[in-house]
Amino acid sequence: MTRVVVEVMLKPEISDPQGQAVLGALTxxxxxxxxxxxxxxxxxxxxxxxxxxxxxxxxxxxxxANPVIEDFTVQVHPPAPAxxxxxxxxxxxxx
Amino acid sequence: MTRVVVEVMLKPEISDPQGQAVLGALTxxxxxxxxxxxxxxxxxxxxxxxxxxxxxxxxxxxxxANPVIEDFTVQVHPPAPAxxxxxxxxxxxxx
Numbered sequence: 064m065t066r067v068v069v070e071v072m073l074k075p076e077i078s079d080p081q082g083q084a085v086l087g088a089l090t091x092x093x094x095x096x097x098x099x100x101x102x103x104x105x106x107x108x109x110x111x112x113x114x115x116x117x118x119x120x121x122x123x124x125x126x127x128a129n130p131v132i133e134d135f136t137v138q139v140h141p142p143a144p145a146x147x148x149x150x151x152x153x154x155x156x157x158x
Numbered sequence: 159m160t161r162v163v164v165e166v167m168l169k170p171e172i173s174d175p176q177g178q179a180v181l182g183a184l185t186x187x188x189x190x191x192x193x194x195x196x197x198x199x200x201x202x203x204x205x206x207x208x209x210x211x212x213x214x215x216x217x218x219x220x221x222x223a224n225p226v227i228e229d230f231t232v233q234v235h236p237p238a239p240a241x242x243x244x245x246x247x248x249x250x251x252x253x
Contacts, residue, residue, distance in 0.1 A: 072202065082201075089221065094213060095206075096213065097205055097206075098159065098204045099203065100204075102199060102200070103199070103201075104197060104199065104200060105166075105167065105197070105199060106180065106196070106197055107177075107194075107195070109194035110191050110193065111190075111192075114191070115191060118191065126180070126184065
């Protein structure tokens with residue numbers, strides 16, 4: 064089983080009311096160091112091996128993200144070998 | 159300006175109806191390789207330098223995540239030097 068992480072964010076030119084609401088709250092609460100907030104989604108998928116990366120890319124592009132207004136990245140985290148002390152860096156694909 | 163990424167996921171023991179709905183849709187559409195889905199949130203903050211990591215941790219713990227039911231990670235992405243060819247790996251803090 065492999066863990067695949069899909070991160071979905073609104074494209075930079077698309078207005079983000081959720082992020083603006085968070086920024087407004089932070090500013091009202093005195094956190095003036097925060098100048099901007101964007102809010103997106105993060106999906107963790109458990110995928111049977113071997114992972115079909117093309118299918119994952121298609122799932123992200125058609126079901127998890129709306130490519131008209133959102134960008135996404137796909138990170139495949141290979142299962143760590145039993146003797147590994149730290150996880151390998153993920154393969155990263157970008158929309 | 160430094161980019162800080164806060165990732166918020168439901169704790170593993172908390173039921174995730176959104177993720178279950180996505181998994182149901184994927185299964186109905188024939189994507190049988192996907193065995194599990196968890197859905198969370200991802201925040202990108204633009205923070206004035208120098209970054210107060212304690213304040214960011216507090217923002218994540220009190221405003222972006224609900225620590226009763228959610229875990230979060232904070233990644234600080236230092237601004238890349240002008241001559242850098244690839245970004246430095248982020249500092250990663252975990253709730």
